[in-house]
Amino acid sequence: MELFYSRDIAGGICRLDQDESGHCIKVLRHRSGDEINVIDGCGTLHRCRITSDSHKGVEAAVLESTEGWGSHPYRLHMAVCPTKNNDRYEWFAEKACEIGVDVISPVIGEHSERRIFKTARAEKILVSAAKQSLKASVPVVNEPVSVKDFIRSYSEGLRLIAYCFEDENIPRRSIREVLEGYEGSDITVMIGPEGDFSREEAELALASGFVPVHLGASRLRTETAALTAVAAVYFRYM
Amino acid sequence: MELFYSRDIAGGICRLDQDESGHCIKVLRHRSGDEINVIDGCGTLHRCRITSDSHKGVEAAVLESTEGWGSHPYRLHMAVCPTKNNDRYEWFAEKACEIGVDVISPVIGEHSERRIFKTARAEKILVSAAKQSLKASVPVVNEPVSVKDFIRSYSEGLRLIAYCFEDENIPRRSIREVLEGYEGSDITVMIGPEGDFSREEAELALASGFVPVHLGASRLRTETAALTAVAAVYFRYM
Numbered sequence: 001m002e003l004f005y006s007r008d009i010a011g012g013i014c015r016l017d018q019d020e021s022g023h024c025i026k027v028l029r030h031r032s033g034d035e036i037n038v039i040d041g042c043g044t045l046h047r048c049r050i051t052s053d054s055h056k057g058v059e060a061a062v063l064e065s066t067e068g069w070g071s072h073p074y075r076l077h078m079a080v081c082p083t084k085n086n087d088r089y090e091w092f093a094e095k096a097c098e099i100g101v102d103v104i105s106p107v108i109g110e111h112s113e114r115r116i117f118k119t120a121r122a123e124k125i126l127v128s129a130a131k132q133s134l135k136a137s138v139p140v141v142n143e144p145v146s147v148k149d150f151i152r153s154y155s156e157g158l159r160l161i162a163y164c165f166e167d168e169n170i171p172r173r174s175i176r177e178v179l180e181g182y183e184g185s186d187i188t189v190m191i192g193p194e195g196d197f198s199r200e201e202a203e204l205a206l207a208s209g210f211v212p213v214h215l216g217a218s219r220l221r222t223e224t225a226a227l228t229a230v231a232a233v234y235f236r237y238m
Numbered sequence: 239m240e241l242f243y244s245r246d247i248a249g250g251i252c253r254l255d256q257d258e259s260g261h262c263i264k265v266l267r268h269r270s271g272d273e274i275n276v277i278d279g280c281g282t283l284h285r286c287r288i289t290s291d292s293h294k295g296v297e298a299a300v301l302e303s304t305e306g307w308g309s310h311p312y313r314l315h316m317a318v319c320p321t322k323n324n325d326r327y328e329w330f331a332e333k334a335c336e337i338g339v340d341v342i343s344p345v346i347g348e349h350s351e352r353r354i355f356k357t358a359r360a361e362k363i364l365v366s367a368a369k370q371s372l373k374a375s376v377p378v379v380n381e382p383v384s385v386k387d388f389i390r391s392y393s394e395g396l397r398l399i400a401y402c403f404e405d406e407n408i409p410r411r412s413i414r415e416v417l418e419g420y421e422g423s424d425i426t427v428m429i430g431p432e433g434d435f436s437r438e439e440a441e442l443a444l445a446s447g448f449v450p451v452h453l454g455a456s457r458l459r460t461e462t463a464a465l466t467a468v469a470a471v472y473f474r475y476m
Contacts, residue, residue: 070456070457091329095462095465098456098457098458098459098462099456099458099462099466100456132459133456133457133459134457135456174476176473216472216473217310218308218310218336218337218338218371218472219308219336219372220336220337220371221336221370221371224333224336224337227465227469228337228469228472231465231466231469231470232469232473234456234466235414235454235469235470235473238412238414238454
């Protein structure tokens, strides 16, 4: 199933931007009168009929709209420190979108080597991934903030922090166990950088209501840990 | 923790091949008398002392051996059709090794577009991934066989087949549910190509004792489906 993406859908009219229009008209050779399917990135699929087939700006009339198309029964916010190699983060974003995630926040930890994150690039990857995996909702990518600012600013739902160091005073449970004991469906998971969270970051998180979890016995890279956490949530609501 | 890999460990002597020796002596500048940690790829970690520091062939005396180092409490065989883009399969192999897998079989389905698979390249990636994730066991990669030959040749443990088409006569349960109902720890999961298994392949699998499962509501690419199945098994035994 071929999907287009547009943020410009109002009053029964859908407009594609130049990229999407070029793809629709030049590559796929659609013409006025053809039906196309357009996602709005916010959860709704629109079945539309093309009324103007300019390759610079397609216009189409909305015939039918389906809300919550390709949605999942939870709300997941992944706050993940950028990886040294950016490809690995982009891979995580793509796969997380396929499985099911709502918000991705790049967070910069005290031990983060990479402190820059290109939000626009990740957004492009997520639009492709949403189309590919037949979801009308494109995950939101936030601008990067520090781990501590993220902890302080965010206080809804079940908030989990996965870190690797052992602390006798704070026993961590497995993410599976904690998720199974949670009745709601609004979950945030914070995953640290290659060098883990600092003790101070972990302590601030715990003091702010984050629940410490582990992701099992395997030693996972940042992006693998993050995707494993997405899978844990996905299975919880399967 | 820095790990070396050797298949040549016997009689208390460990020999590194030319690649590993070059890395050990030229890059990391180890010398006779230094201690190094060597995995044998079969589950044992050997702490060794270098006795000969040639960059073409390091020899070391085994001081201590730890069996089952970095192991997991299940045995997982993933039979996965090659992806059109080979990078995606290699990504799967790397991530599956990090999380925990024992055998990877590339299987060629009737709908497979890619029918060639380079085993040697995947093996190299798996050695790196095992070192990175601190596991002494390197997953085995089999030579490719057809899906039907794989089904006919393999009959141990719990065997699952994940396919996408619905069949009213054969209700599929979720992989999570099936795994939770299984008391053993020997699992095989078969994942089809982009175009899914053929009906004939699915029927042969079911007739041969494979259990049909789904991986939830999300539409996953081959490599994402495969990794999600690995995560499902990992969580089952967490």
